[in-house]
Amino acid sequence: MTSVDLTGFQTPGRGRGILDVFNHGYLLRLLIRKGTATRYRNSVLGWTWSYVKPAAQFFIYYFVMGVVLQFHRDVENFAVYLFAGVVAINLFNEAFGNATHSIVDNRALVRKIYLPRELFPISTIIIGVIHFLPQVAILLIACILLGWTPTFLSIGAFLLGLIIILMVSLGLGLLFGALNVRYRDAQNFVEIIRMLSTWASPVLYTIAMVEKALPDWAFRIYMLNPLTTSVELFHYAFWAPTTSASDLTDTLAPSIGTDILTSLGIGVVLVVIGQIVFRRFERSFAQDL
Amino acid sequence: MSEITTTQKRPSIIVENVRKTFQIRHTHSMKEAFISRIKRKQVGSTPYNALDDVSFTVAEGESVAVLGFNGSGKSTLLKLVSGVLEPDAGRVLTRGRVAGLIEVGAGFHPELSGRENVYLNAAILGMNKAEIDERFDRIVEFSEIGEFIDQEVKHYSSGMFLRLAFSVAIHVELDVLLVDEILSVGDAPFRKKCTEKIHELAQAGKTMLIVSHNMAMVQELCERGVVIKRGRKIFDGPINEAVEAMNAK
Numbered sequence: 001m002t003s004v005d006l007t008g009f010q011t012p013g014r015g016r017g018i019l020d021v022f023n024h025g026y027l028l029r030l031l032i033r034k035g036t037a038t039r040y041r042n043s044v045l046g047w048t049w050s051y052v053k054p055a056a057q058f059f060i061y062y063f064v065m066g067v068v069l070q071f072h073r074d075v076e077n078f079a080v081y082l083f084a085g086v087v088a089i090n091l092f093n094e095a096f097g098n099a100t101h102s103i104v105d106n107r108a109l110v111r112k113i114y115l116p117r118e119l120f121p122i123s124t125i126i127i128g129v130i131h132f133l134p135q136v137a138i139l140l141i142a143c144i145l146l147g148w149t150p151t152f153l154s155i156g157a158f159l160l161g162l163i164i165i166l167m168v169s170l171g172l173g174l175l176f177g178a179l180n181v182r183y184r185d186a187q188n189f190v191e192i193i194r195m196l197s198t199w200a201s202p203v204l205y206t207i208a209m210v211e212k213a214l215p216d217w218a219f220r221i222y223m224l225n226p227l228t229t230s231v232e233l234f235h236y237a238f239w240a241p242t243t244s245a246s247d248l249t250d251t252l253a254p255s256i257g258t259d260i261l262t263s264l265g266i267g268v269v270l271v272v273i274g275q276i277v278f279r280r281f282e283r284s285f286a287q288d289l
Numbered sequence: 290m291s292e293i294t295t296t297q298k299r300p301s302i303i304v305e306n307v308r309k310t311f312q313i314r315h316t317h318s319m320k321e322a323f324i325s326r327i328k329r330k331q332v333g334s335t336p337y338n339a340l341d342d343v344s345f346t347v348a349e350g351e352s353v354a355v356l357g358f359n360g361s362g363k364s365t366l367l368k369l370v371s372g373v374l375e376p377d378a379g380r381v382l383t384r385g386r387v388a389g390l391i392e393v394g395a396g397f398h399p400e401l402s403g404r405e406n407v408y409l410n411a412a413i414l415g416m417n418k419a420e421i422d423e424r425f426d427r428i429v430e431f432s433e434i435g436e437f438i439d440q441e442v443k444h445y446s447s448g449m450f451l452r453l454a455f456s457v458a459i460h461v462e463l464d465v466l467l468v469d470e471i472l473s474v475g476d477a478p479f480r481k482k483c484t485e486k487i488h489e490l491a492q493a494g495k496t497m498l499i500v501s502h503n504m505a506m507v508q509e510l511c512e513r514g515v516v517i518k519r520g521r522k523i524f525d526g527p528i529n530e531a532v533e534a535m536n537a538k
Contacts, residue, residue, distance in 0.1 A: 005299070006382065008384050008385075009303070009382040009383065009384050010382065010383055010384070011372075011380065011381065011382060011383075012369070012370060012371060012372030012381055012382075012383050012387060013371075013372030013373065013374070013375050014372070014375075024412075026412055026417050026418050027412040027413060030408060030409045030412050031409075034398055034401065034405075034409060037400075037401065037405075038398060038400045038401065041400045108395050108396070109395055109396050109413065110373075111373065111395075112373060112391060112392045112395040113371070113373065113389070113391075113392075113395055113396065113413060113414070114371055114372035114373050115413055115415075183318060183319045183322065184318070185318050185319045185320070186319075283375045284375075286368065286373045286374050287311060287374060
């Protein structure tokens with residue numbers, strides 16, 4: 001039987017991973033549209049919730065950190081500083097959380113029809129970006145009122161920060177999304193990571209404070225967090241130009257160049273690990289769900 | 290093994306020494322998995338072979354029925370060919386676009402309109418926008434949904450829902466069609482229409498692999514039958530003999 005000419009044959013169910021998503025652009029668009037169209041069905045406020053939730057979060061942080069702990073004295077335009085960081089971490093939490101649940105939530109499809117399963121985490125991550133854009137718009141309005149003007153460097157920093165967040169979300173999302181199919185503990189673990197993400201990066205405080213408080217080796221570990229780099233880049237893009245700092249690079253940690261490279265490297269490694277684990281677990285998705 | 294294949298034509302489906310084992314697993318937490326690994330034992334997991342050393346090929350344009358009683362492994366076989374499941378041993382190969390009339394409507398979202406669902410599901414089944422645009426009117430016409438197409442699917446009756454889902458699936462551009470128990474869809478006139486449509490596809494030279502308990506239909510549609518019993522192939526040959534072989538055991 002093996003003597004048959006096998007050219008043109010495919011093994012069903014063996015895709016090319018993330019690369020396959022590019023061949024399914026139309027399906028990806030429809031999945032994203034489905035996700036955004038059905039998200040707030042049957043709710044009166046609808047998309048307003050995308051604004052209400054971060055707004056509530058922002059005000060409570062501002063009240064505690066800015067007013068009670070008096071951070072707004074030490075940090076110029078603390079509200080903008082805070083909101084730039086909150087927006088970055090919200091994107092990570094939303095994208096990562098969505099991706100983790102995406103396979104289990106689409107179990108009806110995964111069990112019955114073969115399609116590249118990477119489509120599910122990737123489409124939900126893009127939905128996360130769509131929810132992130134209105135928040136960026138509000139941030140931009142606030143910045144413009146404070147005299148912010150776009151520069152190549154600020155836009156570049158924003159995009160770089162965005163890319164790092166998306167790579168980390170995708171890598172971790174693929175990893176935990178796949179693990180979650182067999183072990184539902186994964187989603188609880190993810191909840192912990194999401195809870196820590198706000199506190200383990202300089203959203204509510206400044207890097208200078210961490211540097212003062214931690215021994216050198218611990219600070220180096222702290223700086224390895226790619227989300228820290230992203231938050232710093234967002235600060236550089238939105239908050240720094242609104243301050244009176246004459247040299248904007250002063251607002252960044254001196255190691256920012258290596259931090260960016262390390263973060264991008266960690267992002268790539270996470271995506272590769274995520275993809276490998278996803279492929280391994282994908283073989284048994286249909287029977288584990 | 291299956292020397293019956295009169296292959297002047299190239300095969301479209303090759304199933305070679307395929308085994309599919311399900312672990313009947315009871316651990317669903319990391320803790321349990323971790324502990325059982327430390328103890329080096331499989332806690333509460335019993336392997337069972339849904340398919341064992343099954344081989345056959347389906348030539349291009351051929352219609353083959355897979356026969357067997359409930360639990361014999363027929364649907365598992367179809368899932369292996371569609372790619373939803375992967376074999377634990379052996380291999381499955383297909384050529385061309387494979388589409389399945391398997392559990393139609395799996396991708397339907399109740400909150401979306403019929404129209405949106407047609408587009409979404411046709412894309413899930415592998416079509417691009419141009420192909421769907423071209424077929425859209427035919428899909429709606431076949432489903433007899435009419436003006437309800439722009440209503441949310443959750444307001445459909447179960448019959449309407451199934452008709453639309455089936456209609457999308459049957460209009461997919463394909464070379465190989467996998468059919469699992471189609472005749473559970475809709476009322477008698479619609480079932481007749483479906484059977485006719487499948488005939489039409491068979492006539493058009495599409496390759497088919499059909500799982501059904503409806504012997505009359507299978508005998509009409511297929512020239513060859515593969516009989517599976519408890520995961521093993523026990524017969525492969527002309528359809529009439531296959532039906533006899535299945536009923537004999």
